[in-house]
Amino acid sequence: MIKVKLKCFSQVKYALGTGEVILEIEIGATTTELEEMVRDRADGRLDGVGLSVAINQQYVKGDVVLHDGDEVVLIPPVQGG
Amino acid sequence: MVIVEIIDRPIDPFPSDDGRLEQGSELIFNGRVRSKENGQEIKELEYEQYEGMAESELKRIAIETANIYPISDLFCKHRVGTVAVGETSLHVVIWSKHRNEGLEAITFFISELKKRVPIWKWAILKDGTKIPSECRYH
Numbered sequence: 001m002i003k004v005k006l007k008c009f010s011q012v013k014y015a016l017g018t019g020e021v022i023l024e025i026e027i028g029a030t031t032t033e034l035e036e037m038v039r040d041r042a043d044g045r046l047d048g049v050g051l052s053v054a055i056n057q058q059y060v061k062g063d064v065v066l067h068d069g070d071e072v073v074l075i076p077p078v079q080g081g
Numbered sequence: 082m083v084i085v086e087i088i089d090r091p092i093d094p095f096p097s098d099d100g101r102l103e104q105g106s107e108l109i110f111n112g113r114v115r116s117k118e119n120g121q122e123i124k125e126l127e128y129e130q131y132e133g134m135a136e137s138e139l140k141r142i143a144i145e146t147a148n149i150y151p152i153s154d155l156f157c158k159h160r161v162g163t164v165a166v167g168e169t170s171l172h173v174v175i176w177s178k179h180r181n182e183g184l185e186a187i188t189f190f191i192s193e194l195k196k197r198v199p200i201w202k203w204a205i206l207k208d209g210t211k212i213p214s215e216c217r218y219h
Contacts (some may be wrong), residue, residue, distance in 0.1 A: 008130055010201035010213050054199070057134040073131055073199070078201035079214055080128075080159060081112050081136075081171050081191060 002068035006038070011076040016046035024045055031055070032063045037055065038074055052069050082154045083143040087136045087163040087200075095174045104153050106180040108187050112171035114164050118204040118214055125216065128170060131199035133190040135161075142193045150186035152177040157190075161200065 001024045008019050015039070025034065031053045039046050043067065052075040053060050059075075084095075097107065130136075143155050145169050154176040164170045173190065177183035202214035 007131065009131060009199065010203075054131070054134060055178050057131075057137065059138075059197075073134075075131075075199055076201070078195065078197065078199055079202045080198040081195050 001025065002029075002066070002067050003036070003040075004068070004070045004072050006034070007071060007073045009073065009076070010079070011036070011046065011049050012051070012074050028065060028066050030063045031060065031072070034066060034072060035074055046076075051076060056081035083140065083141045085136065085159075086140045086157075087130060087139065087159050089160070092160055092169045093122075094160050094172055095156045097159075101145055101153075101176065104176040104178055106175075106177045106183040108175045108177075109184045110171070110173040110187055110191065111137050111169045112191075113116055113169050114166050116166045118202075121168075121204070123166065123204045124207055124209075125165045125205045126170070127163050127165050127203040127205060127211065128159075129201045129203060130161045135159075135193050135199050138198045139194065142190060142197060142201045145193070146186050146190040149189065150177075150182045152182055152186045155186070155190065159194075159198070159200065163205070 003022050004026055006021050006023050008016050013019055052071045054075055056071050105145045147155055152175055156174040161168045173189050175183045203211050204214045205211050
């Protein structure tokens, strides 16, 4: 198993009730699997919310393998301006 | 030149400059907090950022803008934290030789900012309730 730090903002924070959580995941787990895990925990509160992914402060595209110690953010639609 | 800042205090606008003799266009944009979010009266907005990535992404977009459009300078300040109704949350200044490239650049810059910079709004209602804003503008 590996550990990743999930930082939560906006609707994800609202849905999970936390700004940060350490998750234990299988070696070789991917961003898609992490997103599924988070959506399960949100128990429907993220239904219909599109999520982009950032790893270690960079947007990533596609299904990316996570590594021990990664900082991951599932980014709901941003609202700057 | 590109300058971007994310700050947690009221915005001090970038100064104007009567000494620029080659730039005929100075565009100034101030985005302000409206009194309603989805029809509900609000007291203020709270802007939340993903610290580090928000500023780096903002800078990346500013550099992209300056590479695409023939502008001289792009300056931007974005506020985070609590911003009261009526106050400025986003301040952008673009200097260019002519207005057209400046207008196109500022439209592109703000559109990309609203798609990519990890900043979110929480609406603080009149009764103090704090909820994620559902307001999205692209």
